[in-house]
Amino acid sequence: MAKHRKVYRFRMRPNAEQGRALNRMAGARRFVWNWALARWKETYAATGKSISLKALSAELTSLKSKPETAWLSECDSQALQQVLDDLRRAFVNFFERRARYPRFKSRKRDQARFRIPQRVKVSDGKVYVPKVGWVRIRQSREVDGATKSATFRREADGHWYVSLTTEFEMPDVAVVAVDPAKTIGIDLGLIDFATTSDPAEKPVPAPKFYRKATAKIRRAQKAVSRRKLGSKRREKAKRRLALAHRKARDRRNDFLHKLSTDLVGRHEAICIEDLNVKGLARTKLAKSFADASMGEFARQLEYKCSWNLKVLVRVDRFFPSSKMCNRCGALNDRLSLSDREWECDCGAKHKRDFLAACNIRDEGLRLLAAGPARQVKRSGSRCKTRATELSASN
Numbered sequence: 001m002a003k004h005r006k007v008y009r010f011r012m013r014p015n016a017e018q019g020r021a022l023n024r025m026a027g028a029r030r031f032v033w034n035w036a037l038a039r040w041k042e043t044y045a046a047t048g049k050s051i052s053l054k055a056l057s058a059e060l061t062s063l064k065s066k067p068e069t070a071w072l073s074e075c076d077s078q079a080l081q082q083v084l085d086d087l088r089r090a091f092v093n094f095f096e097r098r099a100r101y102p103r104f105k106s107r108k109r110d111q112a113r114f115r116i117p118q119r120v121k122v123s124d125g126k127v128y129v130p131k132v133g134w135v136r137i138r139q140s141r142e143v144d145g146a147t148k149s150a151t152f153r154r155e156a157d158g159h160w161y162v163s164l165t166t167e168f169e170m171p172d173v174a175v176v177a178v179d180p181a182k183t184i185g186i187d188l189g190l191i192d193f194a195t196t197s198d199p200a201e202k203p204v205p206a207p208k209f210y211r212k213a214t215a216k217i218r219r220a221q222k223a224v225s226r227r228k229l230g231s232k233r234r235e236k237a238k239r240r241l242a243l244a245h246r247k248a249r250d251r252r253n254d255f256l257h258k259l260s261t262d263l264v265g266r267h268e269a270i271c272i273e274d275l276n277v278k279g280l281a282r283t284k285l286a287k288s289f290a291d292a293s294m295g296e297f298a299r300q301l302e303y304k305c306s307w308n309l310k311v312l313v314r315v316d317r318f319f320p321s322s323k324m325c326n327r328c329g330a331l332n333d334r335l336s337l338s339d340r341e342w343e344c345d346c347g348a349k350h351k352r353d354f355l356a357a358c359n360i361r362d363e364g365l366r367l368l369a370a371g372p373a374r375q376v377k378r379s380g381s382r383c384k385t386r387a388t389e390l391s392a393s394n
């Protein structure tokens, strides 16, 4: 059996008292982080060694019996212990050069949030937060699997959100040879969002609301930068910006979910380009929005393939998908970004995106035939296969 994880995110609707309790938890998290970081630095300065997690944990417990920090006992103790673990992880990331040196958290700069390992339950449109109680949520779907951890976050739009990570098991299956007829390649782009290697399928154009959404975000961004630093009106403009971001993200994800579910349902194996970012967008914002869409789309394809025991193959992004003739194998180096169609010296006529999708599929099939031997381990704890990402192996 292999373990799989799913993440759910819901907006919370705490009452006034629960809202205060959530803010208190976030304040306690910041306090414990800063206190522990200071203790870490003091210990290091005095002894040249890091303080152990065990020692910190014992000190934290004793803080609760001191009058000035007795308020900490009103907060969930496991959430507070979690902070120490988060700090330890931050140091590990720093020592392994993945992150900068941990910093003190300020009320202004840092988002209000905290994390609780296990014990968070969802039932009847409510989430149970230890020491806070049952808080109403906008539960858009059922939660399956056991809750591994829950993160609570107050976002810039002023609302609290809970992200639940659940874990469930699925039987391992041997990777079977996929049927090339049921394998597609997908080329992602800015004009046509997705073009598949199936000539019978029409390309899916990039949604029209993309431009509208980015225009709205840009306007909201300008409004924020016009307002005076630290002013109430700036805070308001910031909330509006966060709202515009969220709305755009929700609409985009909705579109992507429909498309990815449909594609995964109809095929056995899907080949896509790894980190597919190409073409020229009009502005930076439009580009980042499109990039985020492609990234999110690939992520959805990956987990949906994994849940449905299908195969997702990522083809190296340096693979010349749109300029390699799939009849004679020649490379067209004169191809510019604006060329939508081209004719090879061998006489083959190509539509750029469709050719790319076909080449991605062929390369994907070739990688699949080469087998999981091509798997390479990436740094970090997650074992990822670079060229072939097989649903059964992760």
Ligand SMILES: [Zn+2]
Pocket: 325, 326, 327, 328, 329, 330, 344, 345, 346, 347, 348
């Ligand atoms: Zn050719």
